[in-house]
Amino acid sequence: xxxxxxxxxxxxxxxxxxxxxxxxxxxxxxxxxxxxxxxxxxxxxxxxxxxxxxxxxxxxxxxxxxxxxxxxxxxxxxxxxxxxxxxxxxxxxxxxxxxxxxxxxxxxxxxxxxxxxxxxxxxxxxxxxxxxxxxxxxxxxxxxxxxxxxxxxxxxxxxxxxxxxxxxxxxxxxxxxxxxxxxxxxxxxxxxxxxxxxxxxxxxxxxxxxxxxxxxxxxxxxxxxxxxxxxxxxxxxxxxxxxxxxxxxxxxxxxxxxxxxxxxxxxxxxxxxxxxxxxxxxxxxxxxxxxxxxxxxxxxxxxxxxxxxxxxxxxxxxxxxxxxxxxxxxxxxxxxxxxxxxxxxxxxxxxxxxxxxxxxxxxxxxxxxxxxxxxxxxxxxxxxxxxxxxxxxxxxxxxxxxxxxxxxxxxxxxxxxxx
Numbered sequence: 001x002x003x004x005x006x007x008x009x010x011x012x013x014x015x016x017x018x019x020x021x022x023x024x025x026x027x028x029x030x031x032x033x034x035x036x037x038x039x040x041x042x043x044x045x046x047x048x049x050x051x052x053x054x055x056x057x058x059x060x061x062x063x064x065x066x067x068x069x070x071x072x073x074x075x076x077x078x079x080x081x082x083x084x085x086x087x088x089x090x091x092x093x094x095x096x097x098x099x100x101x102x103x104x105x106x107x108x109x110x111x112x113x114x115x116x117x118x119x120x121x122x123x124x125x126x127x128x129x130x131x132x133x134x135x136x137x138x139x140x141x142x143x144x145x146x147x148x149x150x151x152x153x154x155x156x157x158x159x160x161x162x163x164x165x166x167x168x169x170x171x172x173x174x175x176x177x178x179x180x181x182x183x184x185x186x187x188x189x190x191x192x193x194x195x196x197x198x199x200x201x202x203x204x205x206x207x208x209x210x211x212x213x214x215x216x217x218x219x220x221x222x223x224x225x226x227x228x229x230x231x232x233x234x235x236x237x238x239x240x241x242x243x244x245x246x247x248x249x250x251x252x253x254x255x256x257x258x259x260x261x262x263x264x265x266x267x268x269x270x271x272x273x274x275x276x277x278x279x280x281x282x283x284x285x286x287x288x289x290x291x292x293x294x295x296x297x298x299x300x301x302x303x304x305x306x307x308x309x310x311x312x313x314x315x316x317x318x319x320x321x322x323x324x325x326x327x328x329x330x331x332x333x334x335x336x337x338x339x340x341x342x343x344x345x346x347x348x349x350x351x352x353x354x355x356x357x358x359x360x361x362x363x364x365x366x367x368x369x370x371x372x373x374x375x376x377x378x379x380x381x382x383x384x385x386x387x388x389x390x391x392x393x394x395x396x397x398x399x400x401x402x403x404x405x406x407x408x409x410x411x412x413x414x415x416x417x418x419x
Contacts, residue, residue, distance in 0.1 A: 008057055014202055015050040018043055021209060038090055039212060042083060049079035063135045070123070070131050077119055084153040085112050091160060091176065095167040104160055108153050115149035122146060147187075154184050171217075175210070182207040224396075246305075253307045268307050274300035278332075288325035288398055291356070291363075295319060298332045298354070305339055311349060313339065318355040324363040326418050327397040333386050334367050334414050342371025342411070362400075362419040370411040387414075394418075 022043040025036060052075045059065040059072070088108045092099035099105045122128040128146040129139045161168070161176045168176070186203030250272050257265035278297035295317075302315050335352060342350045348370070355366045387404065394400035400418045407413045 008054075010202065011050060011054050011057060015047070015054060017209070018046040018050055021212065022047055025212075034093070038086070042086060043212075045079050045082050045086075049076060052076045052079065060135055060137065063133065066131050066133065066135050069135050069137070073129075073131070073137060074119065074123055077122075078116075081112060081115055081119075081150055084150060084157065085109055087157055087176075087179070088153075088160070091157065091164070094172055095164050104156070108156060111149040111153050111156075115146070115153075118146045118149070151187065154180065154187065158184065178210045179207045182210075249308050250304050253304070257307070264307075268304060271300045271303040275304060279329075281328075289328045291319075291322045291324050291326060291331075291365075294326060294328065294331045295322065295354075298335050301332055301336060302339075302352075309343065309350075312343065314349055314351045316351070316353045318353065321356040321358045321363060324418050325398070326365075326400065326416070327390075327393045330390055330394065330416060331365060331367070333390055334416075337386050338367060338369040338371060338412065338414075342369050344372060347372060362417060365416040365418075367414045367416075368407060368411065370407065370409070373406055373410060373412045 022040065025039040025043055052072050056069065056072045056076065059068055085105075085108050088105055089099045092102050092105060118128065127140065128143050129137065131137055158177075158180045161173065161180065165173050182203050186199050190199055250268070254265050254268050254272070257268060275297065278293070278300065299317075302313075306313050306315070331354070335354065338352055339350065342352075344350075351370045353366075353368045355368070357364050357366075387402070391402045394402055394416065398418060400416060402417075403415045405413050405415075
C-alpha cells in the first residue's frame with residue numbers, strides 16, 4: 001500500500017468520525033445549549049478542514065491545479081487555527097469568567113490575528129511556504145515563524161488550564177489536558193521532526209474527541225442526576241399532596257370504631273400508621289425499594305379504605321413473585337387512582353386485583369379494576385398527572401415502563417414492567 005493510499009484511508013476515516021461526531025453533537029441530550037453550540041462549531045470546523053485535506057490529496061499531483069492547491073492549503077492553515085481561541089473561550093466560560101473582558105482572551109486573539117496576518121503574507125510571497133509549478137507544497141526555513149503564534153496560543157492555553165485547575169471540575173481538568181498535550185506534541189513533530197499535516201489533523205481530532213467524550217459523559221451524568229432528583233421531588237410532591245379527605249375519613253372511621261369496635265379501631269390505626277410511615281419513608285428514599293415494601297404500603301392503604309367503603313370495595317391479591325425492586329410510590333398510587341376514580345355509588349362494587357408474575361423480560365405487576373375507566377384527556381387532567389409521574393419515574397430509575405388499556409367488560413388494566 002502506497003503512502004498516498006494510506007493518507008486517503010486515514011483522511012477518509014477521520015472525516016467519517018468527525019461527521020458522525022457532529023451528528024451526535026446536534027442530537028445529544030444532557031447538555032446546555034451553549035456547550036452544544038460550541039461543539040457544533042468545533043466539529044464543523046474539523047469537518048471543513050478534513051474536506052480540504054481530502055481535496056488536497058486529490059489535486060496535489062495535478063500540475064494544472066496550482067491555484068486550487070494554494071487555496072486548499074490556505075484553508076487548511078486557517079481552519080486548524082480556529083479551535084485555539086475557541087478553546088480559550090470554553091475554558092474561561094467553564095471557570096465562570098467573562099471571556100469578553102478577559103486579558104487571557106485578548107492575548108490569544110492578538111496572537112491569532114498576528115498568525116492570520118502572517119498567513120496572509122504567505123499568500124503573497126514565498127517567504128514561509130510556496131507551491132511549485134509542479135503543484136508541490138514546499139515549506140521554507142522561516143515556516144516556524146509563521147506558526148509560532150499558534151504554538152504560543154497552545155502553551156498559553158495549557159498554562160491557563162494548569163493555573164485554573166482549582167476552578168475546574170476534575171473531569172474537565174483531565175479532559176482539557178488530554179486535549180492540549182497530544183495536540184501540542186503532534187504540532188511539534190510536524191514542525192520540528194517530520195512534515196505531516198495529516199498527523200496534526202488526526203492529533204487534533206483525537207484529542208478533541210477525547211475531551212468531548214469526557215465532557216459529554218459528565219453532562220449526561222449531570223442530566224441523569226437532575227432527572228432523578230426531579231423524579232424524587234415529584235414523588236415527594238405526590239406524598240405531600242395526600243388527599244385531605246382521605247386523612248379526614250380515616251380519622252373519623254377510627255373515631256367511631258373506638259366506641260363501636262375498639263379492636264378494629266386498633267387495627268385501622270395500625271394500618272393508617274403504616275400507610276403514613278411508608279409515605280414519609282418514600283420521601284427519604286433516593287433509590288428503588290423492594291416490591292414487598294411497596295405491597296405492604298398498598299395493603300395498608302386499602303385496609304383503611306375498606307373500613308369506609310366496606311363491601312363496596314373488594315381486593316384480591318395474587319402476588320407469588322416478589323423478588324424484585326421498583327421506584328417507591330409506584331403500586332400504591334396506581335391502586336389509589338383506581339379507588340379514587342373507580343368508586344361510584346351507582347356502579348357495582350369495585351373489584352381490584354393485584355397480580356405479579358416473572359417473565360423472560362423481567363417482572364410484571366398487573367392492577368386490574370372493574371370501574372368506569374377513564375377517557376383520554378389533556379395532560380394536565382387527573383388521573384393522567386399521577387400516572388404520567390409514575391411512568392416517568394419508572395423510566396428514569398429502573399428503565400421500566402407502564403401501559404394502560406381498557407378492560408374487557410369495563411374498567412382499566414395497568415401493567416408495570418420492571419426489567
